[in-house]
Amino acid sequence: MIRLFEQHRVREQKELEGYWDFEALDTCELPKVYTEKMYVPSCWESDVKYSDYRGYAAYKKRIFISEPGYYRWNFKGVSHSGKVYLDGIFLGEHYNAFTGFEIEAEILEIGEHCIEVLVDNTFSQASTLHKPNDYYTYGGITKPVVMEKLPSVYIGDMKFISELIEEQWIAVVQVKLMNRAKSPQKIEVIVELEGQTKALYAGLVEVLAEDTTTINLREICEGVEPWSEKTPNLSMLSVTITNCDSNKVIDDLIDRVGFRIIEVVGTDILLNKKKIFIQGYNRHEEFNILGCAIPTQAMAVDMAMMRDLGSNSVRTCHYPNDERFLDMCDELGIFVWEESHARGLDLEQMQLPNFDKQSKDCIDEMIGQHKNHACILMWGILNECSSNTIEGKAIHEKQLKQIKELDPTRPTTYASNKHGSDISFDLVDIMSTNIYLGWYHEYDTQEAIDAAFEAHYQWMSGVCPGKPIIISEFGAGAVYGYRPVYKVKWSEERQSEILEQTLKTFQNHPAVSGTFIWQFSDVRVTEEGWAMKRPKNINNKGTVDEFRRPKMAYKTVKSIFHKKLKEL
Ligand code: ADA
Numbered sequence: 001m002i003r004l005f006e007q008h009r010v011r012e013q014k015e016l017e018g019y020w021d022f023e024a025l026d027t028c029e030l031p032k033v034y035t036e037k038m039y040v041p042s043c044w045e046s047d048v049k050y051s052d053y054r055g056y057a058a059y060k061k062r063i064f065i066s067e068p069g070y071y072r073w074n075f076k077g078v079s080h081s082g083k084v085y086l087d088g089i090f091l092g093e094h095y096n097a098f099t100g101f102e103i104e105a106e107i108l109e110i111g112e113h114c115i116e117v118l119v120d121n122t123f124s125q126a127s128t129l130h131k132p133n134d135y136y137t138y139g140g141i142t143k144p145v146v147m148e149k150l151p152s153v154y155i156g157d158m159k160f161i162s163e164l165i166e167e168q169w170i171a172v173v174q175v176k177l178m179n180r181a182k183s184p185q186k187i188e189v190i191v192e193l194e195g196q197t198k199a200l201y202a203g204l205v206e207v208l209a210e211d212t213t214t215i216n217l218r219e220i221c222e223g224v225e226p227w228s229e230k231t232p233n234l235s236m237l238s239v240t241i242t243n244c245d246s247n248k249v250i251d252d253l254i255d256r257v258g259f260r261i262i263e264v265v266g267t268d269i270l271l272n273k274k275k276i277f278i279q280g281y282n283r284h285e286e287f288n289i290l291g292c293a294i295p296t297q298a299m300a301v302d303m304a305m306m307r308d309l310g311s312n313s314v315r316t317c318h319y320p321n322d323e324r325f326l327d328m329c330d331e332l333g334i335f336v337w338e339e340s341h342a343r344g345l346d347l348e349q350m351q352l353p354n355f356d357k358q359s360k361d362c363i364d365e366m367i368g369q370h371k372n373h374a375c376i377l378m379w380g381i382l383n384e385c386s387s388n389t390i391e392g393k394a395i396h397e398k399q400l401k402q403i404k405e406l407d408p409t410r411p412t413t414y415a416s417n418k419h420g421s422d423i424s425f426d427l428v429d430i431m432s433t434n435i436y437l438g439w440y441h442e443y444d445t446q447e448a449i450d451a452a453f454e455a456h457y458q459w460m461s462g463v464c465p466g467k468p469i470i471i472s473e474f475g476a477g478a479v480y481g482y483r484p485v486y487k488v489k490w491s492e493e494r495q496s497e498i499l500e501q502t503l504k505t506f507q508n509h510p511a512v513s514g515t516f517i518w519q520f521s522d523v524r525v526t527e528e529g530w531a532m533k534r535p536k537n538i539n540n541k542g543t544v545d546e547f548r549r550p551k552m553a554y555k556t557v558k559s560i561f562h563k564k565l566k567e568l
Pocket of ligand 1: 134317343383384417434473518539541
């Protein structure tokens with residue numbers, strides 16, 4: 001499945017799912033011979049032969065071209081990086097497993113061609129975001145590959161923003177047209193929004209040779225049903241273009257949008273002018289043996305459990321998520337804190353030569369690809385990075401500036417663990433703190449936990465008064481099935497008790513606007529650097545284990561979350 005809704009009725013698209021030729025490699029170069037098969041999309045670790053393989057591999061897919069023209073391959077996720085070749089000719093490359101990329105080529109010869117991809121999931125100084133970590137990063141073509149034939153003039157992008165001014169909902173839409181032809185093209189453009197009686201836009205534009213044209217519109221919309229967690233109303237926004245000379249419809253693009261506005265007013269977070277309380281989970285993109293190549297059916301399993309628990313939100317720790325998961329959040333009314341890729345980098349790692357570009361590209365792609373999702377309420381960066389140094393603050397500032405330039409409509413944040421020393425909170429709209437009271441910070445009574453958080457809050461509000469505060473991570477570990485008579489750490493009982501105590505502290509504190517439990521499910525971690533701190537090589541702070549088996553804490557969280565929902 002490419003998306004949870006139909007994106008095109010005119011443009012030809014097909015998913016290149018199935019077995020591709022595969023060859024594990026000693027060096028990152030195209031092989032002469034392929035001796036194996038690997039399923040796409042999948043993590044190669046899901047093939048028992050490669051369950052802990054970290055290295056290079058080549059994939060090859062034969063394609064048949066029946067008509068000369070412009071073709072594009074949209075790789076939704078290649079982990080960690082991919083180099084793409086057509087008939088042995090290098091077309092382009094991409095770093096980062098968690099954002100998609102597009103590769104284009106003009107093919108003139110009818111007949112068989114082949115796409116090859118060199119995939120690399122090694123760790124090196126050149127890879128500044130994929131590091132040995134408290135989550136596993138897999139190898140392979142892990143998300144769908146979509147091939148499409150593009151007309152010479154096609155729709156390059158569509159951006160939707162909703163505004164609410166004096167009770168009136170306004171649609172602000174930007175459409176980009178691309179012209180590959182060597183002559184100007186006269187195009188009729190129609191932009192329609194489901195529920196609106198007349199087209200938002202209908203007009204003729206001329207796109208100059210080998211150039212682009214942008215159409216901007218801003219229209220008051222009547223009868224709008226806004227999007228919210230209780231009423232996740234979505235509308236199909238479609239743009240269709242017709243070549244005026246041939247009078248032939250040549251391309252279309254459909255997206256699914258929601259009218260909603262998110263604001264920070266004082267210490268409150270408002271959705272459509274109403275204060276909200278965010279409660280939910282940090283969720284890594286991993287589903288046990290499937291790794292990060294999660295089919296939508298498995299995403300739906302997680303979504304059903306998080307909603308059963310009473311979650312109204314998810315934090316995409318620590319990287320942009322699959323757009324199909326975001327489609328689900330749009331459709332079910334789940335708030336999302338989407339985060340660019342970074343976890344626990346110190347200043348030295350943030351100053352590596354490739355860090356700036358790899359971070360910039362990830363933010364550009366995250367916002368470029370996910371900007372129209374109503375569910376995304378805020379953008380996050382740099383989880384537990386160097387926000388307590390002058391140089392680190394400058395890097396935070398640079399990334400936050402980039403985000404605001406791309407999208408001024410959503411608040412920004414980052415999750416800090418620099419308790420008592422963070423100097424960057426003034427840069428963000430929402431202050432967020434990771435604080436494991438009762439687990440990493442030894443407190444064992446409710447009173448002690450309440451007092452410890454109050455002291456932490458006093459420090460935060462002293463450093464940067466008058467902003468909303470989110471508890472972006474808190475929780476405890478538990479090995480599934482470990483039920484000793486004593487409530488020792490790693491037992492399910494202790495995890496349940498710590499979550500009960502800390503949830504009570506955070507949910508009862510007037511300054512807290514949201515809580516994200518660390519974490520929804522247990523996840524595999526890299527052996528390098530983490531095995532000795534993680535029983536079974538697993539980060540087991542999940543409320544469910546890696547097989548989605550609920551731990552004792554499940555009932556505890558469910559009771560507390562649902563009680564809070566009743567108060568909201
Ligand atoms: C940090 C980090 C998480 C995870 C967590 C833990 O807060 O942000 O990714 O590693 O600690 O489980 O200790």
